[in-house]
Amino acid sequence: MEDILSIDPTTLSIGQRHGYLLSAIGPRPIALASTIDAEGNVNLSPYSFFNAFSTNPPILIFSPARRGRDNTTKHSYENVNEIKEVVINIVDHSMVHQMSLSSTEYPKGVNEFVKSGFTQIPSTKVRPPRVGESPVSFECIVKEVVPLGNVGASGNLVISEVIQIHIQKKFLDEQGKLDTTKLDLVGRMGGMWYCRASGSALFEVEKPGAEMGIGVDKLPSHVLASHVLTGNDLGRLGGLSDLPTEEDIIKMKEVHQFADWHGDIRDAEELRDSVHHKAKEMIESGLVKEALTLLHCI
């Protein structure tokens, strides 16, 4: 275990704790939260302690924390306690620098829509306005604010129920669903890092089907001990619902002229590695079932 740093978080400073948590828990989505105070002053601030937690009811939660340096509270937190409404605006790549500017700690009463240059559009069911540039905005009522502590850096969960959704139509596909490949969303990482969910950063992973996968534990022992096949390869093989039949294996041996191939390869280890390489190629080209059959040929 020499290569593992193992830490009791109570031994860390707030800054160190913040660093480990936020660098490890990422990318985090960003809620650009619009709120108002009792006098009607508008506030706009980004929060990456944020996610969706329920579909029915539709619940989003973000957390404006107490400031680590002086234990003061954020305007967004004060506002949702005064007026229990919020608009959570989603942030895409074209909005990153204005969003960052809106996180500036301007004095209370300063409208960060104005400071950051975002377009303020009246909401339909709540009083805080929404951000015109956002691909998607959620008008919410605040169900509950849950303080997680009363010291510096304690979070406060703002549990919000979505009552209206606004979507820019250009981000929809032909079926009227939001198209992830069009959205160009960004995520917050540790330190000053962000990431962009577009292009080659996006990939699909098929959900396990209704038929249960055989599991990695059912794969041949030489596959589990492979230096060629990765954990992802094992995950895909273990996701297949059936082991190959004897018939499949015989056919596969014929197709790959296993007898000849065997003749070319001097020892068992070499044969095993070459079969693993071939199986890996098959997995990468989507022939996972065939790869599993091949792996049963040795």
Ligand SMILES: Cc1cc2nc3c(=O)[nH]c(=O)nc-3n(C[C@H](O)[C@H](O)[C@H](O)COP(=O)(O)O)c2cc1C
């Ligand atoms: C991308 C991003 C994410 C942030 N996430 C959080 C967060 O989750 N919680 C928090 O308390 N502050 C967060 N901040 C800092 C607040 O946005 C910042 O303190 C802001 O000034 C609060 O504004 P307010 O006092 O007007 O509400 C984040 C800042 C940025 C740029």
